[in-house]
Each structure stands twice: as structure tokens, then as C-alpha cells.
Amino acid sequence: MNEKAQLKIGEILINRNLITEGELQKALSLQRKGELLGQTLVRLDILNEADLVEALSEQLKISFVKLNYFSLDKELMKIIPESLAREHQVIPLKIEGTILTLATADPLNIFVLDHISQITGYIVEPVIASPSEIKKTINQYYGLKEKETEKVAIESAGIEDVTAETPTIKLVD
Known part of the structure; x- marks a missing residue:
């Protein structure tokens, strides 16, 4: 096989003994329109997310990082607006000279990488x-916006339920 040829993700996962040929075929048959094979394997609980990301790292020849090993600098986090960090x-x-190292789940999204380059x-x-x-x-650094919003909505719904159940007393003259 040509060394320069890129292996398919299924081949890498089989070579790493993370899935079997049968599991690959099952995932391919159950793959939803627009869904990537790796997403299908994770959705079907055939593969865990960490193993998929490591295999993608091998396939794309891009370094893989485990964020729980990083101590993030709060000042560095400010370089990316929260809305952009959440959306993408x-x-x-880290920053070394003119290079910003950026963790992402989609390292091939050139549009996002270029946009961040322009902003920073x-x-x-x-x-x-x-x-x-x-x-x-993101939630640890910026806060749990989604969960806080959801909690407020649930609490508000609870208040509405209580007020709906409370009898109304009318004063008559």
C-alpha cells in the first residue's frame, strides 16, 4: 500500500482492534444521511468518542489532546469570544510566537480556522x-449558560404551575 495514501477511518479502527469488520458493516448499513461513519459508530455504542478522536488524529495526521491534562490560562481564553468558542x-x-494552538473537534473546517486567525x-x-x-x-471556563437557562426555564414553569393551581379570591363589594 502506498504510504502517502490516507487510510479510511474504518480501516484504522479495525487495525487498532477497536471495531470488527461486522461492526463496520452494521454501522455503514445504519448510517443516517449526512452522518459521518465515526458519529454512527459512537451513536450505536460500538465505539467510544475518545477512541474515535484518537483514530481521527491518526487518519488526519493532526495531534490529539486530552483537555483534562491542560491547565488553561484565563487570559488566553479571552482571545476567543465565548459565542465563537461555543458555536464552533x-x-x-497556547501561543508561541505567531502561532495559536487551537483545540477543535473539526480540524478540517478551514472557514472556522481562517475566521479565528482573522479575529486573533x-x-x-x-x-x-x-x-x-x-x-x-467551555462550560467550566465560561459557565454553564445552557444549563442555567434551562434551570431558570424549569423554575419559571414551576412558578406558573403553582400560580395556576392557586385559587383566586375575588373581593365583592
């Missing part, structure tokens, strides 16, 4: 991280 699931990891003024070097670790890190 990115985490700035740095050359962006992507590294791959699991989507759940990125989301967890």
Missing part, C-alpha cells in the same frame, strides 16, 4: 480533541 467548539491552548491575528494550528471534552471545558 474551539479552545485556545495569529496563525492557527489545530489539534483535535473530543467534542465532549471541548464542551465541558
Whole structure:
């Protein structure tokens, strides 16, 4: 096989003994329109997210990072606006000279990488991280906006339920 030829993700997963040929065929047959094979394997609980991300790292020849091993600099986190970090699931990891190392679940999204480069003024070097670790890190740093909003909505609904159940007393003259 040509060394330069890129292996398919299914081949890499089989070579790593993470899935069997049968599991690959099952996933291919159950794959939803527009869904990537790796997403299908994770959705079907055939593969865990961390193993998928490591295999993608091998396939794409892009470094893989585990965000729980990083101590993030709060000042560095400010370089990426929260809305951008949440929307594109990115985490700035370090700056060396003119290079910003950026953790992302989608290191091939050139549009996002270029946009971040324009905003920050740095050359962006992507590294791959699991989507759940990125989301967890964003929530730890920026706060749990989604959960807080959901909690307020639930509490508000509870208040509405209480007021709906409370009898109304009318004063008559």
C-alpha cells in the first residue's frame, strides 16, 4: 500500500482492534444521511468518542489532546469570544510566537480556522480533541449558560404551575 495514501477511518479502527469488520458493516448499513461513519459508530455504542478522536488524529495526521491534562490560562481564553468558542467548539491552548494552538473537534473546517486567525491575528494550528471534552471545558471556563437557562426555564414553569393551581379570591363589594 502506498504510504502517502490516507487510510479510511474504518480501516484504522479495525487495525487498532477497536471495531470488527461486522461492526463496520452494521454501522455503514445504519448510517443516517449526512452522518459521518465515526458519529454512527459512537451513536450505536460500538465505539467510544475518545477512541474515535484518537483514530481521527491518526487518519488526519493532526495531534490529539486530552483537555483534562491542560491547565488553561484565563487570559488566553479571552482571545476567543465565548459565542465563537461555543458555536464552533474551539479552545485556545497556547501561543508561541505567531502561532495559536487551537483545540477543535473539526480540524478540517478551514472557514472556522481562517475566521479565528482573522479575529486573533495569529496563525492557527489545530489539534483535535473530543467534542465532549471541548464542551465541558467551555462550560467550566465560561459557565454553564445552557444549563442555567434551562434551570431558570424549569423554575419559571414551576412558578406558573403553582400560580395556576392557586385559587383566586375575588373581593365583592
